[in-house]
Each structure stands twice: as C-alpha cells, then as structure tokens.
Amino acid sequence: SIGLHPWYITESRKDAFAIIQQLATHEHVKAIGECGLDKACTTDFALQQEVFALQIELANKIYKPLIIHCVKAYDEVLQQLKKSKVPVVFHGFNKSEQLARQIIKAGHSISFGKALMQKHVQQAAASVPLHKLFLETDDDHLSIQTIYQTAAKVFSIDEDSLSLQLQKNAALVFNL
Numbered sequence: 001s002i003g004l005h006p007w008y009i010t011e012s013r014k015d016a017f018a019i020i021q022q023l024a025t026h027e028h029v030k031a032i033g034e035c036g037l038d039k040a041c042t043t044d045f046a047l048q049q050e051v052f053a054l055q056i057e058l059a060n061k062i063y064k065p066l067i068i069h070c071v072k073a074y075d076e077v078l079q080q081l082k083k084s085k086v087p088v089v090f091h092g093f094n095k096s097e098q099l100a101r102q103i104i105k106a107g108h109s110i111s112f113g114k115a116l117m118q119k120h121v122q123q124a125a126a127s128v129p130l131h132k133l134f135l136e137t138d139d140d141h142l143s144i145q146t147i148y149q150t151a152a153k154v155f156s157i158d159e160d161s162l163s164l165q166l167q168k169n170a171a172l173v174f175n176l
Contacts, residue, residue, distance in 0.1 A: 003031075074103075095124060125154050133151075
C-alpha cells in the first residue's frame, strides 16, 4: 500500500501527494494507506482531514481499497468514508464490540493484530463476520501464527478454514 499516514503529514503535502498519486497506479500497489485521522498525534487535525479526503478521492478514482489508521477519530473517519466507493479495512483494531459493529454496519472490514490477545478485543472480533475479517502483525514481535491461533479460538473455527476465508477476503478486497 501507499499513502500519507497522519503522523507524517506536513505542510509540503502537495509534493508528497503528487508522488503518492504517481505511484498509486503501479500494479504492485494494492491499496491506499495507511491513511486516516489521529487525534493523539501532533499533526494539525484540519490538515489530516484535508489529506484524508484527497486519499479517499484517489482511491475512488483508481479503484483501490483504503487501509485506515484511526485514533480517537472514528466518528470523523466514518463520516468521511461515506464518500468512499472502494473497500475499506480498518487496520490494527483494538476498540469495543460496539464500535466494531458500527464499522461493519457501514460496510467496512476490520483487521486485528496484537490487540487480539486482549479479552475485550476478542469480544469485539467475535462480532465481526468472517467475510469482513483480516489479521495482521504490523511489524510486532508476535507471530502471525499466534494471531491465527487466537483468532481460530475466538471464532471456533480450525486454522485451515480461517486461512481459506482470509484468502478469499484478500482476493475480494485487494482484487487479487
């Protein structure tokens, strides 16, 4: 994926976004992101919103899915995503079951990583339909195998069936 992460957006965003636009059409680029909004970082929030809107527009134009980074800005992200015409995956989800249901109701997918080791996140994950599920490590020390094992227990499914479902999800969302 390629995108402008909210932590790294600067006032020279026009130059950076021009590069993103140019590279986004490359066949090996399967998604736009991580992009989104983060109220816990120092980047000006209005600037984040502007750049996020540009990335949604780009994803729609070239029809590539969005990988979402969101911290303390779920209402704003979900509002902006109403403009999205492409699949959306919320990356590194670690919030409540209620929020997971809200994201799924909006038609989006959710990816779980290290946070899946926490009981409240397992509860949230259990509310996600398998066809809207992704798993990740996000460069964490935890192996993807451990995350798969935990997810298999959460969903009461064997790891092979889970793996096949995730392959289907990836093929559908990332047009593989």
